[in-house]
Amino acid sequence: MNRNTNKNQSRNKNRRRGHRPFKKQIQELREKAVENSNAKLEIIPLGGFSEIGRNSVAIRADDEVIILDLGLMMDKYIEYTDSDDLVEISGRKLIEIGAAPDVNILGKLKKQVKAILLTHAHLDHIGSVPYIANKFDCDIHSAPFTIELVRRMYEDEKRMPRGKLVAHDVNSRFKIGTKFEVEFIFITHSAPQTVMALIHTPYGKILYANDFKFDNNPTMGQKPNYERLRELKGQIDYLIVDTLYADQPIKTPSEKIAEEMLKDVLLGTQSRDATIIVSTFSSHIARIRAIINVAKMMKRTPVLLGRSLFKYTDAAEAVGLADFSDAERVPYGSKVRSYLKKLKNPEKYLLIATGHQGEPKAILSRIVDQNLLKLTDNDMVIFSSKTIPVPVSIANREKLDAKLRAKHVRIFDNIHVSGHGAREDHRDFLNMLKPKHIIPTHGNMKQLNAFRELAEEVGYKQNQIRIIKVGERVKVA
Ligand SMILES: [Zn+2]
Numbered sequence: 001m002n003r004n005t006n007k008n009q010s011r012n013k014n015r016r017r018g019h020r021p022f023k024k025q026i027q028e029l030r031e032k033a034v035e036n037s038n039a040k041l042e043i044i045p046l047g048g049f050s051e052i053g054r055n056s057v058a059i060r061a062d063d064e065v066i067i068l069d070l071g072l073m074m075d076k077y078i079e080y081t082d083s084d085d086l087v088e089i090s091g092r093k094l095i096e097i098g099a100a101p102d103v104n105i106l107g108k109l110k111k112q113v114k115a116i117l118l119t120h121a122h123l124d125h126i127g128s129v130p131y132i133a134n135k136f137d138c139d140i141h142s143a144p145f146t147i148e149l150v151r152r153m154y155e156d157e158k159r160m161p162r163g164k165l166v167a168h169d170v171n172s173r174f175k176i177g178t179k180f181e182v183e184f185i186f187i188t189h190s191a192p193q194t195v196m197a198l199i200h201t202p203y204g205k206i207l208y209a210n211d212f213k214f215d216n217n218p219t220m221g222q223k224p225n226y227e228r229l230r231e232l233k234g235q236i237d238y239l240i241v242d243t244l245y246a247d248q249p250i251k252t253p254s255e256k257i258a259e260e261m262l263k264d265v266l267l268g269t270q271s272r273d274a275t276i277i278v279s280t281f282s283s284h285i286a287r288i289r290a291i292i293n294v295a296k297m298m299k300r301t302p303v304l305l306g307r308s309l310f311k312y313t314d315a316a317e318a319v320g321l322a323d324f325s326d327a328e329r330v331p332y333g334s335k336v337r338s339y340l341k342k343l344k345n346p347e348k349y350l351l352i353a354t355g356h357q358g359e360p361k362a363i364l365s366r367i368v369d370q371n372l373l374k375l376t377d378n379d380m381v382i383f384s385s386k387t388i389p390v391p392v393s394i395a396n397r398e399k400l401d402a403k404l405r406a407k408h409v410r411i412f413d414n415i416h417v418s419g420h421g422a423r424e425d426h427r428d429f430l431n432m433l434k435p436k437h438i439i440p441t442h443g444n445m446k447q448l449n450a451f452r453e454l455a456e457e458v459g460y461k462q463n464q465i466r467i468i469k470v471g472e473r474v475k476v477a
Contacts, residue, residue, distance in 0.1 A: 039475040041203035043238060044109075047071065047101030048210075049441050050448065050469045053124050055210055056101035057240060057441075058109070061179035061201040065106070065113045067136070068197055068208045072127030073099045075390040078359070088157065091131035100128040103135060105471050110135060114177035118142035120194035120211060121149045121283050121312075130157040139163035143170045143184065143193035145285075148315040156311075170195050171225055186225045188215035188255075190419025191283045192321055203477035204237035207435065210442055211242050213421045214428065217256040220286035220322065229432055238476055239435035243443035245422040247450035252425055258384070258417040259290040265382055265412050266294045266350075274410075275346040275373055276300070279356035279364050280384035282308040284419075285316045287384055288352065292327050295350035302327040305336050306354030306363040327352075336363055340372040356385035358396030365396075368403050375407045382412040423454055430458045439466050439474065 041061050047054035053073030059066050076099040081087050094100035103110065113136040118126050126146065130153045133140060140150060144167040154161055168174060170186040170193050179202065184195040189211050196209040214224055245252060266276070280287050288309070295302035304313060304324070310331035316322045330339045343349065351373075355362025360369075364381070367373050375381075381404055387397045404411055421429065430438075438460065440451040448467050455465050466474060 039477065041201055041206075041476040043206065043240070043439065043474040043476060044105065045441075045468055045470050045472060045474075046103055046105055047073070047470055048124075049439075049472070050443075050445065050467065052244070052442060052444060054099065054101050054128065055125050055442060056103075056128070057208065058106060058113070059180075059199055059201075059206060060109060060112075061203060063112055064177040064179040065109050066176055066180055066182070066199070067103075067113055067116045068199075069119055069125040069210065070101060070116060070128040070132050071122070071124040074124060074127070074388075075392050077127070078392055082361070089131065091128070091135065094128060094131055100132055102470060103132055111137075113138050114180065115182075116140045117176075117182060117197050118146050118150065119197055119208065120189055120191045121146045122191050122211065123283075125211065126150060126153070130154050130159055134159070134162040137162060139166050141166045141168060141174070141176075141182070143168060143195055144319040145191075145193040145315060145321055148319050149312070152311055152315060170222075171228070185228050186222055187212040188218050188221070188224050188419075189213060190255075190281065190287075192221055192285045192316065198232070198236075205232075205235055206238045206240065206476065207232070207236045207433070208240045209242060209429075210240060211244075211420065213252045213419055214425050215252075215254045215256075217254040218286065219255045219259050219290055226432070229429075232433060234434045234436075236433060236435035238437045238439060238474070239433065240439045240441055241426070241429070241451070242420060243426070243440040243447045243451040244420040245418060246426055246440070246443060246447045246454060248422040250422045250424060252420060252422045253417045255286055255290075255417060258287060258415070261415045261417075262290055262294055262382075262384060263297075265415055266298060269380070269410075270378070271298075271380060273347045273378065275351070275375060275379040276349075276382070277351045277353050277364060277367065277373075277380070278382040278384055279353050280416075281356065282306070282312040282354060285312065285322055288313060288324075289322055291350070291352055291384065292324070296326065298350065300348060300350040302350050302352060303339075304329045304352050305339075307331050307333070308354055309352065333363075333366070336366075337370070337372055340367065343373070346373060355400075356383050357388060357393045358398075358400035360396065365400055368400065368407075375404070375409050377408045378410065379407075380410045380412065382415055384415045386414055386416050386418070423450065426451065426454055427458060430455060430460075437464050437466065439468060 044058040046056040055069045055071040147167040173183045181200040183198040199206045292302040353363040355364030
């Protein structure tokens with residue numbers, strides 16, 4: 001009995017101990033916030049450094065600050081809210097659970113933020129905007145598609161942006177405050193109108209290249225702006241760069257390959273009488289367009305099911321990026337149910353649904369759980385996606401796949417290519433740009449170290465490569 005009491009006591013002690021270092025860590029990070037106050041130009045990581053998700057970084061030149069991206073850490077967000085779509089929750093709570101960038105690191109600098117710049121429409125880059133951006137008295141700048149989405153996110157949250165939402169061309173240059181000139185450089189990625197943001201300041205140039213691939217055969221939109229990148233050779237003081245696939249010894253295949261993979265599965269299997277459901281990323285406008293095109297080749301009516309598919313495709317139409325009038329769209333959950341219940345000949349349709357990560361509330365899971373369609377032997381579910389390697393997604397997909405297998409549904413997984421460059425893309429990028437210093441981001445230690453190894457191979461010295469954590473500020477000048 002005595003022993004048990006001791007055990008409990010020490011357990012409680014450990015619990016308390018485990019709690020304290022976490023608080024201390026945050027305190028230390030915030031103290032570091034004033035460390036570089038003698039710097040003229042510094043980089044202040046707010047989220048996504050030595051971790052994956054909630055991408056955000058601030059740049060301070062003298063007494064002016066800009067923020068690049070305000071993302072969400074999706075797995076922490078989903079774990080807390082049980083939803084993959086944005087729900088009502090306070091910004092403070094999101095910061096507390098580590099799902100939103102810790103903008104409190106900025107301390108007094110919060111009042112000096114002159115602009116928020118967003119590079120593309122993925123939630124790990126813009127998802128915190130409706131919750132956090134209003135802490136700053138400034139405008140939000142991005143390419144038209146991303147701005148259109150942000151506008152809709154505010155509407156969904158029934159909130160108003162504090163500043164203006166300003167759309168710029170994907171290759172453009174504009175002034176912010178008195179210290180910054182921002183240049184957008186178009187780059188290919190799995191969301192349309194993605195840009196790298198080049199920050200010109202009187203004290204140096206910083207290129208923020210967080211999320212990109214080099215796609216020389218994009219199925220929608222332009223090729224990367226290599227011309228501008230080549231012009232910048234040797235001129236970049238700090239490159240902040242996406243490393244998600246830096247440990248993969250390949251060049252990431254073009255989106256054209258994903259289109260061919262889809263055709264291979266949809267046109268090259270015995271699918272005539274099958275019910276076919278394809279699930280993919282709602283923000284992947286080029287992919288959704290490709291799926292619709294193949295549906296038409298199969299003489300099936302394409303149908304987009306789910307709120308987020310509707311939101312992204314509608315935003316793409318609003319800015320003239322793509323036309324989806326040749327597809328039926330059923331945005332709301334209740335309507336999806338009645339639509340599917342009334343569907344007499346599902347084999348005449350190609351259903352495109354949300355839920356490729358097995359999210360329990362998304363359409364695909366609901367079709368299976370609520371029997372909205374009678375799925376059986378030769379029916380097909382195609383995941384034009386990759387399971388995000390975080391515990392919550394892996395578990396959700398395992399559950400969904402087991403239910404599909406129980407119905408003898410044919411599963412086609414990973415009919416997909418990534419939107420992130422891999423090791424050999426990074427090698428080309430470094431040789432093309434020759435930045436003076438590099439801060440690898442958007443990766444865990446394995447990927448960050450793989451990037452460091454590659455940079456050393458290309459000729460960089462240890463002191464030119466900085467692997468930093470959230471809150472660890474870097475003095476540029
Ligand atoms: Zn992205």
